[in-house]
Amino acid sequence: MNQISPAMADTASATRQPDLRRVNANPDFWYPVAWSSDVPKGKTVGVSYAGMPIALVRPEEGGVFALYDRCPHRQVPLSKGLVKGQTVRCCYHGWAFGRSGRCIDVPYLGKGKLPNGVRTFPVREAGGLIFIFPGDPEKADTVPFPKLAQTDNPAYKTKHFSPRVNCHYTFMHENLMDMNHQFLHRRQMGQIKARFLGQDRGEDFIEARYSFMRSAGQQPLAERLIFGKHKDLQGKEQPIEEVVTIRTEYPYQTLRIVDKDGDLIMDLWVAYVPQDKDQRETLSFGLLSVLRPQTPLLIDVIWPALGWFTNRIFLEDKEIVEMEQAAWDEVGHDRNVEIFPVVRALRELLIRCGCPQDVKQQTAATQPEAETTA
Numbered sequence: 178m179n180q181i182s183p184a185m186a187d188t189a190s191a192t193r194q195p196d197l198r199r200v201n202a203n204p205d206f207w208y209p210v211a212w213s214s215d216v217p218k219g220k221t222v223g224v225s226y227a228g229m230p231i232a233l234v235r236p237e238e239g240g241v242f243a244l245y246d247r248c249p250h251r252q253v254p255l256s257k258g259l260v261k262g263q264t265v266r267c268c269y270h271g272w273a274f275g276r277s278g279r280c281i282d283v284p285y286l287g288k289g290k291l292p293n294g295v296r297t298f299p300v301r302e303a304g305g306l307i308f309i310f311p312g313d314p315e316k317a318d319t320v321p322f323p324k325l326a327q328t329d330n331p332a333y334k335t336k337h338f339s340p341r342v343n344c345h346y347t348f349m350h351e352n353l354m355d356m357n358h359q360f361l362h363r364r365q366m367g368q369i370k371a372r373f374l375g376q377d378r379g380e381d382f383i384e385a386r387y388s389f390m391r392s393a394g395q396q397p398l399a400e401r402l403i404f405g406k407h408k409d410l411q412g413k414e415q416p417i418e419e420v421v422t423i424r425t426e427y428p429y430q431t432l433r434i435v436d437k438d439g440d441l442i443m444d445l446w447v448a449y450v451p452q453d454k455d456q457r458e459t460l461s462f463g464l465l466s467v468l469r470p471q472t473p474l475l476i477d478v479i480w481p482a483l484g485w486f487t488n489r490i491f492l493e494d495k496e497i498v499e500m501e502q503a504a505w506d507e508v509g510h511d512r513n514v515e516i517f518p519v520v521r522a523l524r525e526l527l528i529r530c531g532c533p534q535d536v537k538q539q540t541a542a543t544q545p546e547a548e549t550t551a
């Protein structure tokens with residue numbers, strides 16, 4: 178049996194790369210921060226990106242805008258304020274801030290010079306999500322906006338989910354990319370083996386393709402209703418019935434399942450959004466599009482079963498990635514022994530595209546700058 182060499186045993190030092198768990202997410206991308214339905218007209222809601230408080234404001238007329246969520250007067254969250262016309266009024270003394278972040282009214286100031294305003298963030302809304310661009314706003318127009326599963330395709334029904342997980346976002350990328358961990362899900366899915374079919378990679382992406390073979394146990398009901406019944410081969414080599422493609426295209430991740438006829442039957446899109454300054458807490462936003470079966474309404478019948486099934490699997494993954502984070506916290510550095518080439522390449526990609534913590538970030542993601550209106 179092949180031994181793991183000492184050099185392989187510590188991938189971080191072997192390649193002289195920064196510790197993956199000390200690599201911040203790159204803020205120069207579009208990140209979802211809330212569901213559209215959570216920010217109704219005339220309301221403001223506080224969200225977060227990597228420790229940066231952000232107030233999302235949806236006036237009665239016009240789109241959402243995003244401001245740094247601290248009033249320059251006494252640092253009270255503007256998201257506790259009142260939306261009036263195209264402004265949000267701080268709940269304390271009523272200073273009003275508009276879309277541009279400028280302070281446009283101080284109720285008791287009279288004719289005096291208006292004080293500083295607050296930083297704004299570019300905003301886009303799509304697929305039921307509100308996105309902000311936390312990095313350099315100059316780049317917002319040129320950085321590509323992601324394709325959000327099949328949210329714009331009526332042939333699919335899309336499920337929304339946004340679980341909070343207490344770990345660095347990179348554990349989430351590794352967990353989904355690595356289909357060799359089906360062992361963990363044996364109680365939910367029966368004994369299935371992933372067959373690695375190949376990979377593809379580029380400067381900012383990596384994808385791995387797998388098919389699955391059931392070696393024992395029953396096919397779960399939700400899976401059977403969506404994919405149809407798989408042949409029962411009792412552990413014999415099984416023909417490839419579906420191909421699962423998992424892709425990290427920085428900073429997003431997708432999982433697509435194509436059936437034996439070449440139809441895309443499931444399309445999952447996920448973004449992992451760091452919440453705290455140390456990026457140890459992640460809010461995942463997921464869109465899971467499922468091709469509607471021929472029989473009308475069948476999708477609505479199986480929907481709860483699918484939700485239950487995916488949630489059970491997710492809870493197993495959540496427990497694992499949080500244990501991985503706890504182990505990292507214990508020793509304070511990454512001691513992983515990674516032997517699967519796809520995950521090794523993924524780790525390099527996340528380092529290459531991310532922002533190692535010791536490198537001073539140019540963006541204002543951690544250092545908000547107030548804009549002056551004088």
Ligand code: FES
Pocket residue numbers: 248249250251252253267268269270271272
């Ligand atoms: S703290 Fe916001 S107006 Fe005074």
Ligand SMILES: [Fe+2]
Pocket residue numbers: 352358361362490494
């Ligand atoms: Fe999993």
